Amino acid sequence: MRCRLEGGVLELVQGDITLQQVDAIVNAANRRLAGGGGVDGAIHRRGGSAIMEETRRRYPEGCPTGQAVITAAGELPSRFVIHAVGPVWRGGTHGEPALLASAYRHCLALAVANDCRSIAFPSLSTGAYRYPVSRAARTALAAVIEFLEEREAPELVRFVLFDEATYRAYAGALGENTGVSGSGRSRGPRSSG
Ligand code: APR
DSSP states (O other), X not given: OEEEOSSOEEXXXXXXXXXXXXXXXXXXXXXXXXXXSHHHHHHHHHHOHHHHHHHHXXXXXXXXXXXXXXXXXXXXXXXXXXXXXXXXXXXXXXXXHHHHHHHHHXXXXXXXXXXXXXXXXXXXXXXXXXXXXXXXXXXXXXXXXXXXXXXXXXXXXXXXXXXXXXXXXXXXXXXXXXXOOTTSOOBSSSOOO
16 A cells, blocks of 8 residues: 655555665664564564674663664665664553654654665554554554655655554554555555555
8 A cells, every 4th residue: 555645655565574675674672672573583683693783882772762773784675774662552541652653753863864765664562562553553654644744755654564454454544644545455565556
């Protein structure tokens, strides 16, 4: 599913973030930047040890929740990995929506500051951090759309959703945000519908 907004193009695909040929991919990291499972595990496995070495050297203090840091991408097809720390879901009354939106905004700002024309996001916080997917999708898309409209960059923002249910949640939320219907489905990094 592809949507042309005033400030750039927004795409939803079902797939694997580590295969994306974009300038920057986003990692769903933790505050210690210590690696883990899910997206984090897949990125470090495929990208090789250089990513963790750079992370330890440049960001020994880790990264606060709601923020992000950037490294090179090792053996991955992208140029950069942006390591974002989304909030752990604790019922929704601990500032989770603001922290989640902030994580997306920090990633986009880092991408623009590093001359990235394209960026791919996973669904931050909706795996190990248990953020309800439909709520996360609404917040994530609203944050990205607002940024694109304000800054008119990056040119392409792609959400790479791992499973069907997550893809559907984002497609539904995009419809709510933009009035675009979920029927124009696309799969894989190059297709559009
Ligand atoms: N590509 C795209 N999405 C993926 C991939 C992948 N290769 N692998 C998993 N996902 C999906 C999950 O299915 C989920 O929908 O990404 C979403 C986020 O899940 P997590 O990776 O668990 O991220 P999060 O909920 O933010 O939890 C972060 O988990 O791995 C640890 O170190 C990480 O402590 C941190 C925490």
